[in-house]
Amino acid sequence: QITLKESGPTLVKPTQTLTLTCTFSEFSLSTGEVGVGWIRQPPGKTLEWLALIYWDDDERYSPSLRSRLTITKDTSKNQVVLTMTNMDPLDTGTYYCAHSPYYNNYFFDYWGQGTLVTVSS
């Protein structure tokens, strides 16, 4: 059974950089087709896709947030890391990482439990 789990700070100050780690099991990011993505959800609102990385290091980003995001992977640790710069209170929300089973088809079949990030001074 594929599992993913997010970790990182629960509170960041405005202008700081957020670093979130997704640790996964029962699949490898060194085999074909699969990817890991990040999706966030502000309180009471809908979901917003942020970024995705594939087994071959192909990186995809939300155009509206591209300048602030970096996604990387560490295949040996089964981890994917998302960094988001210049955090703002509007970035408050639950951040999820999720498994994407097919290349270039952006849907997610397994999700982490999510981690709530609050941006406040």
Add this chain to the structure above:
Amino acid sequence: DIQMTQSPSSLSASVGDRVTFTCRASQSISNYLNWYQQKPGKAPKLLIYAASTLQSGVPSTFRGSGSGTDFTLTISGLQPEDFATYYCQQSYSSPPTFGQGTKVEIK
């Protein structure tokens, strides 16, 4: 970006009811439409992908249909555990986008 519009935003129903709600894309997305269920405080769960393919382990009371711009999710025989918010998502082009959700509440 492709805009996804769901209707209604909420509905009230009883256990055993059949409910249908819709999702409309701002342009044709073929069958690249996925449905998720989310309960309060939990991560979304994939129910249906490619408009009508049931994800493994999802009961057959869930049925998805549609292509192009108009899609529907039907739940036949609502169960207590089905009361949740349902989101559609297009995976036709980047960035993938989600609808605003339909909340199914107990009448």
